[in-house]
Amino acid sequence: MSAASRARKLNPRLEIVVLEKGQHVSYGTCGLPYYLSGQVADPEELVVYTAEFFREKRNIDVRLEHEAIEIEPGTKRVRALYRGAQPIVLEYDKLVLATGGAPELRILGTNLSNVFTCNDLAGAIRLRAFVEAERPKRAVIIGSGYIGLEVADALVSRGLQVTVLERSGTVLEAVEPEIGERVEAVLAQHGVRLIKHAAATTIAGDAQHRAVAVQYGASGTEPADLVLMATGIVPRTDLAAAAEIQIGPTGAIAVDERMLTSRSSIYAAGDCAEVRHLVTGKPAYVPLGTTANKQGRVAGENAAGGNARFEGVVGTLATQVFELAVARTGLSVATAKQHGFQPDAASLTSTSQAKYFHGKPILVKLIWDRTTGRLLGCQMAGEEGIAKRIDVAAIALHARMRVPDMLHLDLSYAPPFAPVWDPILIAANEANKKFRHS
Amino acid sequence: MSAASRARKLNPRLEIVVLEKGQHVSYGTCGLPYYLSGQVADPEELVVYTAEFFREKRNIDVRLEHEAIEIEPGTKRVRALYRGAQPIVLEYDKLVLATGGAPELRILGTNLSNVFTCNDLAGAIRLRAFVEAERPKRAVIIGSGYIGLEVADALVSRGLQVTVLERSGTVLEAVEPEIGERVEAVLAQHGVRLIKHAAATTIAGDAQHRAVAVQYGASGTEPADLVLMATGIVPRTDLAAAAEIQIGPTGAIAVDERMLTSRSSIYAAGDCAEVRHLVTGKPAYVPLGTTANKQGRVAGENAAGGNARFEGVVGTLATQVFELAVARTGLSVATAKQHGFQPDAASLTSTSQAKYFHGKPILVKLIWDRTTGRLLGCQMAGEEGIAKRIDVAAIALHARMRVPDMLHLDLSYAPPFAPVWDPILIAANEANKKFRHS
Numbered sequence: 001m002s003a004a005s006r007a008r009k010l011n012p013r014l015e016i017v018v019l020e021k022g023q024h025v026s027y028g029t030c031g032l033p034y035y036l037s038g039q040v041a042d043p044e045e046l047v048v049y050t051a052e053f054f055r056e057k058r059n060i061d062v063r064l065e066h067e068a069i070e071i072e073p074g075t076k077r078v079r080a081l082y083r084g085a086q087p088i089v090l091e092y093d094k095l096v097l098a099t100g101g102a103p104e105l106r107i108l109g110t111n112l113s114n115v116f117t118c119n120d121l122a123g124a125i126r127l128r129a130f131v132e133a134e135r136p137k138r139a140v141i142i143g144s145g146y147i148g149l150e151v152a153d154a155l156v157s158r159g160l161q162v163t164v165l166e167r168s169g170t171v172l173e174a175v176e177p178e179i180g181e182r183v184e185a186v187l188a189q190h191g192v193r194l195i196k197h198a199a200a201t202t203i204a205g206d207a208q209h210r211a212v213a214v215q216y217g218a219s220g221t222e223p224a225d226l227v228l229m230a231t232g233i234v235p236r237t238d239l240a241a242a243a244e245i246q247i248g249p250t251g252a253i254a255v256d257e258r259m260l261t262s263r264s265s266i267y268a269a270g271d272c273a274e275v276r277h278l279v280t281g282k283p284a285y286v287p288l289g290t291t292a293n294k295q296g297r298v299a300g301e302n303a304a305g306g307n308a309r310f311e312g313v314v315g316t317l318a319t320q321v322f323e324l325a326v327a328r329t330g331l332s333v334a335t336a337k338q339h340g341f342q343p344d345a346a347s348l349t350s351t352s353q354a355k356y357f358h359g360k361p362i363l364v365k366l367i368w369d370r371t372t373g374r375l376l377g378c379q380m381a382g383e384e385g386i387a388k389r390i391d392v393a394a395i396a397l398h399a400r401m402r403v404p405d406m407l408h409l410d411l412s413y414a415p416p417f418a419p420v421w422d423p424i425l426i427a428a429n430e431a432n433k434k435f436r437h438s
Numbered sequence: 439m440s441a442a443s444r445a446r447k448l449n450p451r452l453e454i455v456v457l458e459k460g461q462h463v464s465y466g467t468c469g470l471p472y473y474l475s476g477q478v479a480d481p482e483e484l485v486v487y488t489a490e491f492f493r494e495k496r497n498i499d500v501r502l503e504h505e506a507i508e509i510e511p512g513t514k515r516v517r518a519l520y521r522g523a524q525p526i527v528l529e530y531d532k533l534v535l536a537t538g539g540a541p542e543l544r545i546l547g548t549n550l551s552n553v554f555t556c557n558d559l560a561g562a563i564r565l566r567a568f569v570e571a572e573r574p575k576r577a578v579i580i581g582s583g584y585i586g587l588e589v590a591d592a593l594v595s596r597g598l599q600v601t602v603l604e605r606s607g608t609v610l611e612a613v614e615p616e617i618g619e620r621v622e623a624v625l626a627q628h629g630v631r632l633i634k635h636a637a638a639t640t641i642a643g644d645a646q647h648r649a650v651a652v653q654y655g656a657s658g659t660e661p662a663d664l665v666l667m668a669t670g671i672v673p674r675t676d677l678a679a680a681a682e683i684q685i686g687p688t689g690a691i692a693v694d695e696r697m698l699t700s701r702s703s704i705y706a707a708g709d710c711a712e713v714r715h716l717v718t719g720k721p722a723y724v725p726l727g728t729t730a731n732k733q734g735r736v737a738g739e740n741a742a743g744g745n746a747r748f749e750g751v752v753g754t755l756a757t758q759v760f761e762l763a764v765a766r767t768g769l770s771v772a773t774a775k776q777h778g779f780q781p782d783a784a785s786l787t788s789t790s791q792a793k794y795f796h797g798k799p800i801l802v803k804l805i806w807d808r809t810t811g812r813l814l815g816c817q818m819a820g821e822e823g824i825a826k827r828i829d830v831a832a833i834a835l836h837a838r839m840r841v842p843d844m845l846h847l848d849l850s851y852a853p854p855f856a857p858v859w860d861p862i863l864i865a866a867n868e869a870n871k872k873f874r875h876s
Binding site for chain 1 (some may be wrong): 466468469472478483484486584716726727728729731732748749751752753754755756757758763765767792793794795823825826827828829830832833834835836837839843845846847848849850851852853854855856858859860
């Protein structure tokens with residue numbers, strides 16, 4: 001819808017058709033956990049604009065329950081099915097693929113009736129209805145990424161006993177160990193049981209087709225009244241691949257800075273597309289709403305004849321797990337190594353306010369390249385002052401700053417907002433000390 | 439004390455002497471309004487480290503009640519008076535001037551007994567004692583800079599009727615009109631009477647040497663039980679000037695990036711010294727704790743034989759006025775013009791959180807050069823998410839970003855922290871639209 005709206009803005013005369021497989025357009029996917037908890041009462045609150053709004057106010061022909069099933073780049077046609085039955089053919093001059101991502105469901109039993117995902121509005125509505133109607137007691141969440149943990153938070157607030165199964169040894173993919181420890185501590189404080197190194201293999205069901213337990217590892221079993229699949233998102237690329245549009249090394253659709261795919265006149269944007277990671281310089285798959293919106297806007301502008309560019313991301317992510325906010329940008333130590341950097345890191349705890357305001361602790365970790373001093377990443381955890389503070393590091397990554405460039409950044413200060421040396425500056429000073437001696 | 443501590447860190451064997459005219463060292467000046475309000479109960483809470491701490495733990499010879507009265511650069515000597523009477527002579531190899539700033543007191547009657555300043559701990563202690571003992575009803579604050587407004591907030595919380603007299607037509611120097619309006623609105627909501635274009639001329643006293651009213655403009659008079667002078671800070675340069683150390687165009691001591699003055703072996707740092715403004719490239723006088731700390735650290739490192747540099751500031755400032763946080767960085771439209779830029783600006787109101795979280799409004803104004811697109815400044819006001827969000831613009835200024843560089847910054851997002859398009863990005867998009875058409 002970002003692409004459609006942007007195209008409309010640039011050209012009031014374009015004929016713009018949007019094919020949407022489901023019932024909803026333009027809603028805040030990141031708000032779904034808050035709909036589950038009830039903090040957001042109605043699904044309508046998550047909807048930014050309705051299909052009617054787009055039709056009436058923006059003259060965009062949104063067609064719900066229309067699933068695109070084939071692209072013919074040669075004849076510039078798209079075939080779709082209305083309500084799974086009625087075939088439709090549309091011609092296009094420019095096409096934008098915004099097919100999104102799908103939850104990864106690679107274990108047995110995900111089709112049982114009380115197995116859920118929280119990746120789209122329909123899934124969240126189904127899950128909340130189940131929780132409210134059936135009053136389940138025990139939830140098992142498979143995956144401890146930010147969606148898994150945000151839903152854990154929501155289900156605890158609904159009174160469920162929650163167990164999170166994590167395949168690897170750390171929560172929140174690519175999070176540094178110090179940050180992971182803080183997350184694990186807050187989960188434990190709220191009674192969430194986290195089992196690491198626990199790769200789920202099968203969701204076991206009963207005769208009523210209901211999940212009753214999740215099996216993991218060699219012999220683990222965790223009983224469940226509901227199961228949430230939160231093992232990540234994979235790009236929906238079937239349509240593109242069938243049309244011989246190039247799929248990149250990450251498995252998502254390859255695009256250039258203009259969001260153009262390998263086929264002329266076909267753009268891709270959002271969770272189906274790759275993005276350039278500005279720290280590594282390489283394509284990455286980072287399915288986030290912020291990126292999707294930016295890509296959509298650029299694709300829409302270019303589809304309407306403009307010339308917009310989206311340079312890429314630095315990998316910024318923020319999430320709230322109970323009272324703990326966690327944020328990161330750039331690379332972790334491990335991913336930096338994988339990309340050929342020689343990472344070094346410094347971490348410390350400072351506070352969110354002047355000492356005499358008794359601010360909350362802020363854990364900051366800076367990661368840089370020991371040969372060049374270039375900033376590679378930053379991670380933070382704390383109860384306040386986290387999310388927008390990570391943005392300082394994000395911009396520093398955009399500007400390709402080196403640690404020595406960060407010592408004296410003129411960051412805002414007043415006692416209610418920060419200590420006189422902002423935690424980021426303290427971390428930069430620590431980092432610089434290490435860098436000078438390396 | 440930053441300089442002394444840094445020098446000690448670099449060289450455990452240096453003999454380090456600090457001459458302090460008053461009774462206190464190393465306290466949070468920016469916390470004084472919160473001591474006035476009582477939010478900070480005791481002066482000790484504002485003290486970061488005591489003189490004893492510096493003497494015992496850092497082997498720094500802090501001498502309280504010692505006023506330096508003359509520098510002899512030729513013989514490398516400093517003359518001081520202990521308790522205003524006992525002369526002392528000290529020799530130095532390196533000297534750091536950290537004489538700070540003094541409140542500007544250019545009207546008649548500032549020596550009356552109930553006229554106060556809030557620029558140092560002694561002044562704040564005197565003011566709070568007066569408020570608690572005498573229970574004054576009506577306060578007149580002369581000056582509506584951030585200190586004036588923070589003290590207004592503190593005195594309102596103590597039950598006083600507060601009038602603020604502002605010489606110019608705007609509160610908070612160099613603040614944009616839209617932001618100023620928000621500040622005026624919050625002052626009015628809390629019953630603070632603001633009189634603009636009201637240059638105070640005389641504080642009128644009674645036979646007991648007590649201020650009873652402030653006269654302003656041609657014929658205005660405002661009754662007062664206490665008067666606060668908050669008309670700004672001027673650098674204390676007497677010592678330096680007498681030693682023929684160069685005073686810069688701003689009236690403060692001229693220093694290079696190493697904090698060296700025009701005299702070899704003499705450094706200056708803090709509110710007595712100039713600083714380079716990285717947006718204009720010119721010297722500026724920006725007396726703030728953040729800058730003073732950075733300059734002190736650099737001066738101390740260099741005085742101890744190191745080679746540190748402080749490039750300068752971008753003019754970041756944040757303050758809290760009742761529930762409203764106000765922040766700015768860079769230049770205002772007016773100051774940009776004065777410095778030869780061709781400023782253009784865009785302002786808009788967004789929110790601090792996702793729509794369905796019902797975040798608080800955030801007013802953002804971006805200022806850029808219409809010929810180059812270079813970002814020149816940013817100002818914000820709102821009840822939450824202000825102070826650390828201004829830092830994004832501050833870093834963008836450090837990195838000399840242009841408006842088109844800011845459209846797709848990878849800023850953090852999650853519903854509790856920001857809308858999916860952060861207010862800064864929305865403002866950058868607005869700015870870019872204007873820039874492309876200019």
